Amino acid sequence: MLKVVVTAGGTSESIDGVRRITNCSTGTLSSMIAERFVDYGLRTGKDLKLYYIHTDNCKMPSIKHGMEMLKFINATSTYEVKDTVEKLLTEEKIDLFVHCMAVSDFSMHCYLSMEELAGHIMEMNLQSQPTSKEDIIKHFQDLVPQEQKKISSKDDICMFMKRTPKIINMIKKISPETFLIGFKLLSGGSFEDLLASARIQILENDSDFVLANDTKNIGNGKHEAVLIDRHGDILGSFETKDHIAAGLVKMLVKKGVI
Structure with a gap:
C-alpha cells in the first residue's frame, strides 16, 4: 500500500x-x-x-x-x-x-499591560547590580503565562510570543x-x-x-x-x-x- x-x-x-x-x-x-x-x-x-x-x-x-x-x-x-x-x-x-x-x-507565551511592562522595567533599573541585555531577555522569557481568559480591552498590551x-x-x-x-x-x-x-x-x-x-x-x-x-x-x-x-x-x- x-x-x-x-x-x-x-x-x-x-x-x-x-x-x-x-x-x-x-x-x-x-x-x-x-x-x-x-x-x-x-x-x-x-x-x-x-x-x-x-x-x-x-x-x-x-x-x-x-x-x-x-x-x-x-x-x-x-x-x-x-x-x-x-x-x-x-x-x-x-x-x-x-x-x-x-x-x-510563533505561539502566545504571555502578555503584559503597558503599565505592567513599565513596572517590570523600572524594577530592573532599581536593582543594585547593573542589568545586562541577557538579564532583560531572561527576565521576560521567564514570565509565567496567564490563564487563558479573555484579555481586557481597557488597556494597551504587549504580547510575548515564543518560537x-x-x-x-x-x-x-x-x-x-x-x-x-x-x-x-x-x-x-x-x-x-x-x-x-x-x-x-x-x-x-x-x-x-x-x-x-x-x-x-x-x-x-x-x-x-x-x-x-x-x-x-x-x-x-x-x-x-x-x-x-x-x-x-x-x-x-x-x-x-x-
Whole structure:
C-alpha cells in the first residue's frame, strides 16, 4: 500500500480564551493535490491511503469516488500538528509526505499591560547590580503565562510570543525513508532569492522536492511556482494551483516515487 500524507491550511494559535492568531492559508492547493492523488489511485488501481492533516475551516478535497482512500485528521495548533505528525510517522510506514500547511512560527507565551511592562522595567533599573541585555531577555522569557481568559480591552498590551517547533524539520529525523516535499513561500523577493531559499530548506530539512512560490505571483486565478529537487535543479514550473497539483503527481510518477 502507498501511504501518503498531505497537510493543509494554516495553523491557529490561541491568544486568550476567545482570540486566536493565524495566517491567510486556505488549504486550497492541498485539497487539489489530495484530489489528484486519489484520481491517480483510481486510474492506476494503486492501493493508496492518504492522510489529510487539516486545520479548522480549511479547504477539503472534493471527490465523488475514492473516499475510502482518505483519512481526515484535524489538528489546529502547531503543537497539535506536531503530535499528530509524530504519531503518524511512528505508527505508520509513510512513503510520501507533502507538507503544504502554513505552520505558525510563533505561539502566545504571555502578555503584559503597558503599565505592567513599565513596572517590570523600572524594577530592573532599581536593582543594585547593573542589568545586562541577557538579564532583560531572561527576565521576560521567564514570565509565567496567564490563564487563558479573555484579555481586557481597557488597556494597551504587549504580547510575548515564543518560537514553535519546525514540523518539517522533524519528518526525516523520525522517518528517513519517507519522500518529503516541502513548500517555500516568499513575499516580494527576486527569483534568485526564491531559489536560494528553497535550496536552504532542502539542506536544513533533507527535503527531496521543494515547491517554491512568492505571494506576489499568487492571486486572480494565478499561482506561479517552481519545483526543485534535492540537488537544487528546477524540475518544472507552474502557473496555476491545478497545474501545480497535476504536475506534482506527474513528476512523482516520472521519478518512480509513486
